[in-house]
Amino acid sequence: MDACCRWTGSRDSLECKGLLEVDVCGEVGSESEEEHAEVDRLGLPACLYDGGEILWTSHAVGPAIPWLWALNLTLMAHAAVFFLLVLLLRSCTSGSSYPAAPIWIMIIAVLPLPLQIAAEYKSICTVLPTFTNDMMQWHPSGARFTVMSVPVPVNCWIFYCMILSTVFFADLLTDSNFAGTMSFSGAEMCSDRTDEIWNFWWTHSLMGMTGLPPIRLDHLVFVCWLLTFLQQVVPCATMLRADHMTYALKDDGKSTAIMTGQQLYNDDVFFELGTAAGLKSITQISTNCRWCHVKRLSKSQPWRVMGYAKPLAEQLSKKFFLSYFLEPAVQINLQAYILAINRHQMGYFALVPALSLGLSMFTTALNLAEMLAFFRLWKELQDIVEQAKEHPDMPEEAAPKLEAGLTLWCHRAVFVGLIFIVAAATLFTAGLTVFGAHHCPHGLITVFGCLHAVSDV
16 A cells, blocks of 8 residues: 555644655645545544544554553463463373363364454554544545455455464464474473484484584574564563553653654554554555655755664564564474474374464464565655655755765665575475475475484484
């Protein structure tokens, strides 16, 4: 989705976020009957929306922030409690080489899901009408929402995003279940050969070829599970504010971050917490809202675009590192290896580990597509900078700032490119492992081929 922002309010309220008092998209404070008709046609949620008077995101999203705090804290606490329950209740089952938790524990597993759905809907209600009005200024034909590049009605887009958010929740859930079954000697609980096969596999892999000694399987699983918390802990910690907040409608929430000392507004906290909780609708709108500032300025004073482009580069690269690199880089392959080891010993694929691996591979594929969007924005920013250099009103002192900002994007592009390569390689090797489990005589494979001697372990 592309977007362009239209801002209303006093000059002071605009300057407090560094916004220009310009109207690229239309007359400030005016709305045509066609726009109101378009809102009705799209069927936008009416909750917490005052009919178009609030056009500043920070003024609109305050009531949803407590929901996002509650959701993030609940998801983290639930993951820890669910892990402990699986760890305490796991037992060996017939025909499997590793333990499993009882089926009834899944009732406890899905308890936070209603809160996630409610929090995402509440968040959409607060931000979507304002955001859609911004989009209407950019697209004369009205707001456009897409699913895999296909334009769809907004209700279909909301439903699609909620499905992706539920998949994210299920992925976290299965990761906690996987960690609870395999951590703290769980790998050897039901078979004394699992660690031996793992060590044999390690020595014949790329890691073993470098001379790195095998790392205990249960230790790796537990560490990878702990890394999953970083994608929520870091954003939540950096969004803690020193001042008491009321989160009232029409309040921008200007305050100071406790950890970083940076100035925060309600939209900063809203988008950061929504992304940390895995709400795909808020994640998409977050990127587009910041990019809409870049697009708006590119039409009037393009030499100022780096004021929003640089924070966007930092935001995206941090998200990619925390969410798409630290944990998935090892977790997916661990799940694939253990699934293949179980099949080697028992002759079939276990359902729950296979489901966990499938969800992880699906979310990784979505993450790869999202990282590709970073490079498209980088290319568009390069074009904007080139146009800015030719602008007759550009101040001389602005050129170095443009170049510095573009250099930052270049460095971040290299960083994101490395994360993309690691994630793509992870997806490939996990797929290779599953392929080997089907086609190799003993069910185990490395990039060098099938491990034929594994039966001698």
